[in-house]
Amino acid sequence: MKQKLFTAAAFLAVFAFLALVLAAPLPLMERSDEVLYTQVMPRQLAADGQSAEARSIDFARQLYDRDQLLGIKNYAGSILRLTDEETLGDAPYRLYDFLGQMDFWGEEEQAELERQIANAPPPWRSASDNVGFSAWNLSTTWDGEHWFSLQWELSAEGQLVRMRMRTPLEYTGQDLEHLMDEYLAVTGLDALEDWQAREVTVQLAVDEQSTAVLRARYSTGAKLYLYANYVDGTLVFGVCPLEKEELDQLDVSLTEK
Amino acid sequence: MKLAPKLVLTILLLLGILLAAGGGWLLKTDFERNFDQARTRNILAHRRDTYSLQNGLLVKVSDGMLSRQAVVDYGESLGRYVGQEEGGFAVYQNEESLYSSLPGALEEQEVLRAIEAGEEALLLQKAGESSYMLMASGVQVAGEEYWLVSAYDVTGVFRAREDKFQELFRLELAALALAGTAAALAVNWMIRPLKKLEKASRAVAAGDYTLSTATKSRDEVGALSRSFDAMTATVRDKVDQMEDTIQRQKQFVAAFTHELKTPMTSILGYSDLLRSGEMDPEDQRQAVQYIHREALRLEMLSGKLMQLMGLVEQEELTLEPVRLALVLRDTAASLPELAPMLEIRCDPALTVLADRDLLADLVRNLVVNAARAQPKDDRVHITAGRTENGIVLRVADRGRGIPEADLPHITEPFYMVDKSRARAQNGSGMGLALCARIARLHGSELHFTSKLGQGTVVELNLQEGTV
Numbered sequence: 001m002k003q004k005l006f007t008a009a010a011f012l013a014v015f016a017f018l019a020l021v022l023a024a025p026l027p028l029m030e031r032s033d034e035v036l037y038t039q040v041m042p043r044q045l046a047a048d049g050q051s052a053e054a055r056s057i058d059f060a061r062q063l064y065d066r067d068q069l070l071g072i073k074n075y076a077g078s079i080l081r082l083t084d085e086e087t088l089g090d091a092p093y094r095l096y097d098f099l100g101q102m103d104f105w106g107e108e109e110q111a112e113l114e115r116q117i118a119n120a121p122p123p124w125r126s127a128s129d130n131v132g133f134s135a136w137n138l139s140t141t142w143d144g145e146h147w148f149s150l151q152w153e154l155s156a157e158g159q160l161v162r163m164r165m166r167t168p169l170e171y172t173g174q175d176l177e178h179l180m181d182e183y184l185a186v187t188g189l190d191a192l193e194d195w196q197a198r199e200v201t202v203q204l205a206v207d208e209q210s211t212a213v214l215r216a217r218y219s220t221g222a223k224l225y226l227y228a229n230y231v232d233g234t235l236v237f238g239v240c241p242l243e244k245e246e247l248d249q250l251d252v253s254l255t256e257k
Numbered sequence: 258m259k260l261a262p263k264l265v266l267t268i269l270l271l272l273g274i275l276l277a278a279g280g281g282w283l284l285k286t287d288f289e290r291n292f293d294q295a296r297t298r299n300i301l302a303h304r305r306d307t308y309s310l311q312n313g314l315l316v317k318v319s320d321g322m323l324s325r326q327a328v329v330d331y332g333e334s335l336g337r338y339v340g341q342e343e344g345g346f347a348v349y350q351n352e353e354s355l356y357s358s359l360p361g362a363l364e365e366q367e368v369l370r371a372i373e374a375g376e377e378a379l380l381l382q383k384a385g386e387s388s389y390m391l392m393a394s395g396v397q398v399a400g401e402e403y404w405l406v407s408a409y410d411v412t413g414v415f416r417a418r419e420d421k422f423q424e425l426f427r428l429e430l431a432a433l434a435l436a437g438t439a440a441a442l443a444v445n446w447m448i449r450p451l452k453k454l455e456k457a458s459r460a461v462a463a464g465d466y467t468l469s470t471a472t473k474s475r476d477e478v479g480a481l482s483r484s485f486d487a488m489t490a491t492v493r494d495k496v497d498q499m500e501d502t503i504q505r506q507k508q509f510v511a512a513f514t515h516e517l518k519t520p521m522t523s524i525l526g527y528s529d530l531l532r533s534g535e536m537d538p539e540d541q542r543q544a545v546q547y548i549h550r551e552a553l554r555l556e557m558l559s560g561k562l563m564q565l566m567g568l569v570e571q572e573e574l575t576l577e578p579v580r581l582a583l584v585l586r587d588t589a590a591s592l593p594e595l596a597p598m599l600e601i602r603c604d605p606a607l608t609v610l611a612d613r614d615l616l617a618d619l620v621r622n623l624v625v626n627a628a629r630a631q632p633k634d635d636r637v638h639i640t641a642g643r644t645e646n647g648i649v650l651r652v653a654d655r656g657r658g659i660p661e662a663d664l665p666h667i668t669e670p671f672y673m674v675d676k677s678r679a680r681a682q683n684g685s686g687m688g689l690a691l692c693a694r695i696a697r698l699h700g701s702e703l704h705f706t707s708k709l710g711q712g713t714v715v716e717l718n719l720q721e722g723t724v
Contacts, residue, residue, distance in 0.1 A: 132312020156315035
């Protein structure tokens with residue numbers, strides 16, 4: 001009898017101990033939470049994929065951050081979202097201001113640009129506001145089958161991100177190299193010393209009879225891709241953020257895209 | 258406490274501690290992982306919101322100036338874009354809130370504390386039942402400094418941990434209940450041989466040596482059970498032997514007492530007659546003769562008994578090569594009255610390893626017994642020959658023979674097939690007992706073959722020796 005009572009008491013004691021042991025995480029969690037609620041935890045400001053040199057250039061940083069944070073890659077020809085007509089406002093003049101700073105941009109180009117903007121019928125104008133950047137798309141010329149469009153995107157600080165324009169002028173590879181040099185100088189991206197020329201392959205979508213001059217450069221530190229293409233009377237140039245891995249996979253011309 | 262509950266409790270304790278430690282570790286790592294994920298996600302979201310505010314406000318700058326209303330308006334539009342389901346944000350300038358979609362439960366001083374902590378800090382704040390991560394970042398637009406303070410609801414991370422704890426607690430309890438039941442069954446099964454052993458031990462303690470545990474398991478408990486069974490079997494044999502010895506000793510004492518009493522009764526009877534003095538000289542002479550004869554019997558009995566006791570005490574003999582023919586000749590010489598009956602056939606070259614005197618005693622006793630069997634041909638045949646088992650000495654007679662039922666007992670002390678005739682022939686019942694003991698000391702046994710009315714053959718194997 002005494003032994004049975006002792007055994008029962010031992011079982012009760014063990015069960016009580018086990019209940020305490022199993023419930024032990026509760027007070028430990030509360031203690032840990034108290035520390036969490038009272039301490040100031042460190043926070044990493046940015047996952048710096050760019051070099052310090054690139055981060056020091058506002059435009060380069062802005063482009064890269066937009067790509068990283070908002071996931072927007074503004075390749076030429078990207079789909080634009082319609083916004084109010086009034087957002088057009090002084091947009092052409094801001095574009096003129098930027099282009100006017102480039103030695104490459106002559107009077108003929110400027111006259112053609114102004115003509116296209118002036119002739120663009122209002123229903124075919126569209127614009128989009130991508131946090132810190134504004135893009136415009138104007139349908140300017142009808143060739144009997146489809147409209148040719150004039151597209152450009154500017155940062156809030158008036159830097160041209162990209163531009164696509166139908167032009168009667170013809171450009172050589174040397175012209176495009178000059179265009180890129182001027183673009184880098186105006187945007188301040190020429191401060192980056194690691195720009196390297198890239199071979200751009202003409203893709204199947206471009207006819208054999210077409211005139212296609214493609215030029216591109218890449219900055220590893222800033223992870224920016226600079227391009228200037230002239231294909232069958234259309235001039236396209238601009239800059240976009242691109243990871244090295246993406247660049248390796250990119251063997252299509254931006255014109256085709 | 259018995260062994261089974263002890264083992265079960267130990268298993269439960271160890272398992273409980275292991276489960277608690279494992280569960281605690283799981284909760285901790287799971288919570289830390291979820292918290293880190295939430296922190297990474299929210300830091301990214303805050304960076305995104307800061308970027309949006311910075312660049313969104315830049316667009317609103319006209320003539321290099323940014324109006325207060327423009328900031329409020331952009332805050333609202335950004336608020337719609339970001340969404341307020343998991344917290345909210347506020348835009349501050351000079352510790353004054355321009356726009357806020359922060360949860361009402363969050364006090365302003367906590368928001369200001371986040372601004373004070375700076376751009377590289379993250380605070381965790383409890384507001385009501387909810388928990389928020391607070392982060393603040395400065396935004397410079399048109400020469401003005403603004404602060405974006407974001408609050409992200411991380412209550413789910415803590416709630417998930419509590420839910421997991423409750424789930425784990427229930428699982429651990431169920432696991433312990435199952436493990437306890439399984440352990441109780443397993444332990445009971447494992448200690449079953451021990452229970453049997455205990456039962457058998459009690460039986461042995463109560464004097465019952467017949468119980469066996471009969472365990473088949475090959476573990477230590479099984480080995481212990483088998484050892485116990487072997488031990489009880491040995492003890493049982495020893496006890497049987499002891500009981501047998503005691504029984505034989507009782508029988509010996511009874512036989513000895515009887516053998517002592519018979520001559521003593523005769524001596525006492527005749528001495529009483531002599532004391533009465535009423536006997537004629539012839540009767541007196543006969544009474545004295547009786548007394549003398551019985552005294553001689555007693556002397557002979559005590560002599561043989563002493564010899565047997567001496568042989569019983571003796572563990573082994575020093576055996577020497579002895580020519581068997583010489584032993585048989587000595588025997589014949591020591592029994593002159595029986596010499597005419599003896600017919601001895603023995604190769605004179607046969608040599609055996611023996612104690613010569615004892616072997617002669619053995620043969621003498623066998624010859625006397627054979628002669629007392631009243632052989633029809635008045636002959637006692639003694640033969641010796643070589644076999645593959647050594648030298649066989651054979652003493653045979655064609656006398657009355659021994660009943661089969663008596664054969665197993667004839668080497669017991671004081672055992673006599675026909676007591677009255679044996680006594681009449683001056684037998685003591687000690688002769689064959691002495692012979693058996695001598696044979697055993699020679700590393701052999703006596704083999705009796707007998708048929709009633711036809712005679713008896715006694716055989717003894719001896720080791721061959723070389724002179």
